Amino acid sequence: MKKLHLIIGKLYKIKYLTKFKPIFNVVDSIFVGVKDTTDSAPHVVDNLDTKRYMTAVIVALMPATLASIYFFGWKALAIIFVSYAAGGLAEVTFAIIRKKEIHEGFLVTGLIFALVLPPTTPLWVVAVGVIFGTVFGKEMFGGTGRNIFNPALVGRLFITLAFPSIMTTSWLKPFTDAVTSATPLTTFKSMQVVTPFSNLLLGDCTGSMGEIFRLGIIVGGLFLILTKVSNWRIPVSYLGSVFILSWLGNTFLGVKVAPPLFQLFAGGLLFGAMYMATDPVSSPFTKSGKWIFGIGCGIFTFLIRNFSGYVEGVMFSILLMNAFSPLIDHLVIELKYKPVKK
């Protein structure tokens, strides 16, 4: 490893390579690690860094990822690969232009974006989507930490609006090549048929690549919460409010509203609540803000799913609430911290 560090050090010096410093830094930091020591108090610091933080998210996404590869084979692999390659390219380009470091966040964005796509998505659409998401969802705002919206969702929304036919009608049943336009949610809407829970949990149903093996999503989500990487407040309030609302709706409005448990397990709700709504950058940071955010997502998801032309509302609701997050935080802080009189 020392050697590698030396080689990298030499490569720096070659004139026309200096531009690519961010790339070398990444390689260096992955293989070699940091040598710096703290310069003043606190003399010791936590061992966690953002690399490990993002790695934890990737680990949590593993069950869903592996399941998607298992279900859809090379199609899934290719989508994930293209998503990483194109997203990585966008990220690296921006890092070089801005002369900043490459941030680990894109490892997560690249994977999440792939997992929310239908397995039939053409690869060029994948590339367009992820680049759009990275550029307009993140870099336009100034890079990691400044983005208001979840970049993966921005990309996904863009291709849904730009190529609606690809994104909403051609679903693939696992292990088959049969293309259908029916998902558990549309089936319910048209025929009021509830897909069996075992199918929903184990992934034997149509849907986006990563969102159908729901058992794995629950396990991964719990892993994130237990490791403190994601905050429990958002998934709990999001899922809880969807559950309560659909229970109320189902009881008082009748069969037009799907039963609560089915709502929880259908569509992208679990995936969205566990991995996307919890994105710390684009959700509120105050505790009560997180509750409001989760409940807001729940209300919008419930409304869109049951009372609009769309069957799936997770993506829209999270993006919508993302837009409100700064406002929510602002209000919470105004209430909590009384101004000091001058």
Next chain:
Amino acid sequence: MIKKTLNSPKNYKEMRSIVMIKKRTFSGGYFFKNFTGHPQEKIDNCNIPSKVIIPLKQNFGNEVPSLVKSGDKVKAGQIIGRNDNSFSSPIHSSVSGIVEEVKKINYFKEVISSVFINSEGSQDWQPLKGHNSDWEKLSSEKIEELIYLSGVSKLDNQGIPTRFKSSLISPEEVENLIIHGVGSEIYNLSLPIFLERRRMLNFVEGVKILKKILPKAKLHLAFNKHQQNIIEEISKLLSGLKDIEIYSLEPKYPQGYDEILIPTILNEKFPYGYSAANIGVIILNIQVVLQVYEAVAEGKPLIERTVTLCGSGFKEPVHMKVRIGTPLEFIIQDRTVDNIDLRFIQNSLLTGVVLSDLKLPVNSNFSQIICLPEEKRSQSFAFINPGFKKDSYSNTFLSKFIKVKKILDTNVHGELRPCIFCNYCQEVCPVNLIPHLLFRYVEKEIINQSLMNLKIFNCIGCNLCSYVCPSKIPVAKYIKEGQGKLIDIGYDQTLCILPYFDLKGIEDYRGIKHL
């Protein structure tokens, strides 16, 4: 009489009902548990050095003028600096010998006159006049005088009030006295060692002495909740005393801070930026109470201090009794691990300063000398290391699930990154601030009223936010910088607190701050 109480457990239950043990804690904070380098359960005596350097300002109080000049012969325990007209307590020679010179030295960012004494090497010291092992026979005046003349009254953040100017407030103004041995730092002195049998009795006597000289004060004793034996024994020994309460506190950092002890124990707001004395509270730690007893009953002036040598940089971390003024290098000698770069730190790993010049002496403010290896080596693939021996606020390291001693070093363990809003800093902040927001304002040079509204001056500088940040942002440093800049452009930090308090001794306090 004391023996009798110890040996008669028959009405033990009744006694317990007299001194209630209350459990308390606070929100935020972090448990530092299970690290390598804890001191062993014994106290070693450090030899008498051939030369001591005694700074004429230690702990609470102003610098005092020297009463000796070069060539003078001094005895250990003799007062060599004193000024009854300013806030201060006398300072003693800690060894017998000859004064070499009195000159100014650079000591912890201050320039302080110090007395250099060449010692004869004898262990003896000169006791205070008028001490009495049966201290109950002494009058309050005499006790206060003994405490003042022994120099013990300068210890801890507020000093001990006496009829001399040893603290900001007078003994009658003390409403609450908190004595604590919580041990919430990474390394702590070991309570069982400090309060083993005989010292325990001394401690209890010390508490009674303090009670006598602070007539109006309610007494609050706070201990680490893992030391149940000690808590029970003390509550037995103190039963029958009025106005006393015992608390068992979680050893969660920074529980031992004045700013956190007061809200947890008294349910009162802390006047951030001022001293606990300003609201009539005096906070002392266990060692001080023992020294109060020694001063009054044994006539021992403040010439010694027990410091703990801890951290994995020491071959054998121990507790050590050292004479004040002993140069650090004399204490450390060859106790450290060979052949690696080391860093020496005073008192606390989270907030302490680096001891870069080991020729400087120990003063009465020392409680720990910590030595850690400077870890300049990098670790490959640290982000997927299982981390059996690595500490982290998050649960992403296996050390959270198995009981092993964790390693501490000075490496930063990661690259500087933009804030990812993980919120860890906000969760650990013991005073409920939003550190990442404050840091963002300061970073963007937005220095205005909004920082005041976000209560930037309530930050107690515990540095926990910087500790937990996965993006390795020195959050607490930014906050401190922001405070400085606010003051520079004319904001008054007192605006955050004055409306809530009726502060005592405030003019004096300000005077002292600026000296």
